[in-house]
Amino acid sequence: MSTFGGDIDGGDAGGVVSALAQEADLDAEASVRPKRLSEFVAQHRVREQIDLLLKSAMRRGSPPDHILLSGSPGLGKTTLAMIVAAELGAGLRITSGPAIERSGDLAAVLTSLSEGDVLFIDEIHRIAKPAEELLYSAMEDFRVDVIVGKGPGATAIPLDVEPFTLVGATTRAGLLTGPMRDRFGFVGHLDFYAADELEQLIHRSAGILGVPLTPEGAAEISGRSRGTPRIANRLLRRVRDYAEIRADGIVTLDVARAALKVYDVDEIGLDRLDKAVLNALVRLFNGGPVGVSTLAVAVGEQPDTVEEVCEPFLVRAGLLARTPRGRVATMSGWRHLGLTPPNATFGNSAHAAPNLFDSQP
Secondary structure: EEEEEOOOOOOOOOOOOOOOHHHHHHHHHHHHHOOOHOOOOOOOHHHHHHHHHHHHHHHHHHOOOEEEOOOOOOOOHHHHHHHHHHHHHEEEEEEEEOOOOOOOHHHHHHHEEEOOOOOEEEEEEHOOOHHHHHHHHHHHHOOOEEEEOHHHOOOOEEEEEOOEEEEEEEEHHHOOOOOHHOOOOOEEEEOOOOHHHHHHHHHHHHHHOOOOOHHHHHHHHHOOOOOHHHHHHHHHHHHHHHHHHHHHOEOOHHHHHHHHHOOOOOOOOOOOOHHHHHHHHHHHHOOOEEEEHHHHHHHHOOHHHHHHHHHHHHHHOOEEEEEEOEEEEHHHHHHHHHHOOOOOOOOOOOOOOOOOOOOOO
8 A cells, every 4th residue: 555645634633532633543543444344333334335336346357436435534434445445455545635736746646556456535625626637537538638848839648547446535525526526436425423333443443452441431432432433542542541540451431531531521522622612602702693713713723623623513412503693502502511591592492403412321
């Protein structure tokens, strides 16, 4: 397996419950990644569909259709791309959309592929427009036209590309152009994991890492992982650290709770920054509405960090709502802080966002 520029699945923004990949995660994630579809936890529908796609292609003796995977960060898009290559017994090249700034960069990667290889492009919606147009002919006709020269003397030189399978991943499917989406033979969306699925994943990771873990400890970590495997594995490693230094090395319910308190992760998975945003919205702005830039200034963060790292989970948990006038705290948001919402708050309306955790034990 080789890589070509760029970092995979995000950056280093956010804290211990950020779904974005951090530098320290890369090696740790590699050790616990499933290597085969049979080892992949959850995503049952997508897993079954990919299994059919791969087996059918191998029976025909041809590369499978190009695959597009969409979903939030940390749900396993990169892992699935690696599994596709492993199931096919093919080589894997990894790059990312932001790393492909010119069509020549992409042409160099495409022409170096061997027959049947898998090319994984993370954050494919951020690929440069000239490179995207070059990719169209490569995906359809396994050919690229390289432009040599400028102006009237420019010449297009056609280069053949070995048949390959493109696996594209995106966290912003709505930003993909229509022509790009239409060239994928299979489009799969990855959902957030259920609590029991995360528990199964945590037990598997604990076995690989050699972490003694009780069912109650796994359940506690699962409940604070925001339905995201990357966060679950990260929290498991942090709880392991606590258990080894301040306990007897076994991750029990009490040890997990004590460890996650040290890392400022509350009972539903909010961290320091999440709670700061919610507190500012409720206590400083009386529940809103307030613009994201103003909210970011109040907590001392960049607007992009608040919007991309904090808000998605706060909205999904039913603690915050986005409205045309700005961000508004829901009834559940007020209650989570132990406060009584005023009658005028958005959360008292019939359109209040539901709290995803109300139905959970």
